[in-house]
Amino acid sequence: xxxxxxxxxxxxxxxxxxxxxxxxxxxxxxxxxxxxxxxxxxxxxxxxxxxxxxxxxxxxxxxxxxxxxxxxxxxxxxxxxxxxxxxxxxxxxxxxxxxxxxxxxxxxxxxxxxxxxxxxxxxxxxxxxxxxxxxxxxxxxxxxxxxxxxxxxxxxxxxxxxxxxxxxxxxxxxxxxxxxxxxxxxxxxxxxxxxxxxxxxxxxxxxxxxxxxxxxxxxxxxxxxxxxxxxxxxxxxxxxxxxxxxxxxxxxxxxxxxxxxxxxxxxxxxxxxxxxxxxxxxxxxxxxxxxxxxxxxxxxxxxxxxxxxxxxxxxxxxxxxxxxxxxxxxxxxxxxxxxxxxxxxxxxxxxxxxxxxxxxxxxxxxxxxx
Numbered sequence: 001x002x003x004x005x006x007x008x009x010x011x012x013x014x015x016x017x018x019x020x021x022x023x024x025x026x027x028x029x030x031x032x033x034x035x036x037x038x039x040x041x042x043x044x045x046x047x048x049x050x051x052x053x054x055x056x057x058x059x060x061x062x063x064x065x066x067x068x069x070x071x072x073x074x075x076x077x078x079x080x081x082x083x084x085x086x087x088x089x090x091x092x093x094x095x096x097x098x099x100x101x102x103x104x105x106x107x108x109x110x111x112x113x114x115x116x117x118x119x120x121x122x123x124x125x126x127x128x129x130x131x132x133x134x135x136x137x138x139x140x141x142x143x144x145x146x147x148x149x150x151x152x153x154x155x156x157x158x159x160x161x162x163x164x165x166x167x168x169x170x171x172x173x174x175x176x177x178x179x180x181x182x183x184x185x186x187x188x189x190x191x192x193x194x195x196x197x198x199x200x201x202x203x204x205x206x207x208x209x210x211x212x213x214x215x216x217x218x219x220x221x222x223x224x225x226x227x228x229x230x231x232x233x234x235x236x237x238x239x240x241x242x243x244x245x246x247x248x249x250x251x252x253x254x255x256x257x258x259x260x261x262x263x264x265x266x267x268x269x270x271x272x273x274x275x276x277x278x279x280x281x282x283x284x285x286x287x288x289x290x291x292x293x294x295x296x297x298x299x300x301x302x303x304x305x306x307x308x309x310x311x312x313x314x315x316x317x318x319x320x321x322x323x324x325x326x327x328x329x330x331x332x333x334x335x336x337x338x339x340x341x342x343x344x345x346x347x348x349x350x351x352x353x354x355x356x357x358x359x360x361x362x363x364x365x366x367x368x369x370x
Contacts, residue, residue, distance in 0.1 A: 010232030012040020014340035016203035017357035023206035044195030051195035062351035077190035083181040084268040098176040111177035133165035152274035232340035248311035
């Protein structure tokens, strides 16, 4: 007899939801986490009374009624609406691209005027078959929006010139002909009061959790303790990069406590000029409408990912997507249950991770019933 029904590698959102659901069903779970904290990249820590998103801004939003009902079992959400600001060489614009953006760019007032301006720039570009990201963006929104609000930000994000990036990265650009600064269209949106860490604490309450435990340093012994392994780490690493390494983009955060109440007046400000080394500045207190006497800000720097650093963005080009498919097939063949952003080599939102974990639980039970 094994000591545990499930060994869950990673205490992020997928692993925590899976562990909670299986524990509720009478299963015994061991969760091992390489870091010294739970929560994965949604981990929040308290600094100066402010809940700081340690690994970048995480705004919960969803169209899924079932997921919204589920996550509200573990937290109360405020009514935060994501309305980022873009800064370009001293100019300020609203995001996503909407009538406030177009009015600032061109001095237009009506949707008809804005649509005409974009159509003129599209026609002038004369791009019928976009071959790269630059051509794709210009063909969608024209040259002005592209040059000021897309080009520099995207090149920093991916570490390459826009003409060297594939068109599919920016297949569509959200353009709204309304004065609406709400970035998301989802009916449900907000930040959990108290941050994300308490949610994960509640999800893991019935499981045994080992922090600072590297699965790969004692893999054989850990796998021998459980009937089934649920893996949420880097997909290629599970198999020793047998077919080659998957590629990622990295991030670095520089976080500061400032002796002032309000630094930038908004939770998220994007810096879209290429010469500014960071892509955005996050002021964490605004996620929860904080009134603390101090503030905490984080500068977000995209950087080349190297082995040993935290992988953030999968590079879902043809080569890496094909490689990931080979590893996913191998995981299925060797009966590893893989889930979450790293183990599926996909970048997706929190609601999708929760839905995936709940679906995996159902699949497990369907398998038991056969």
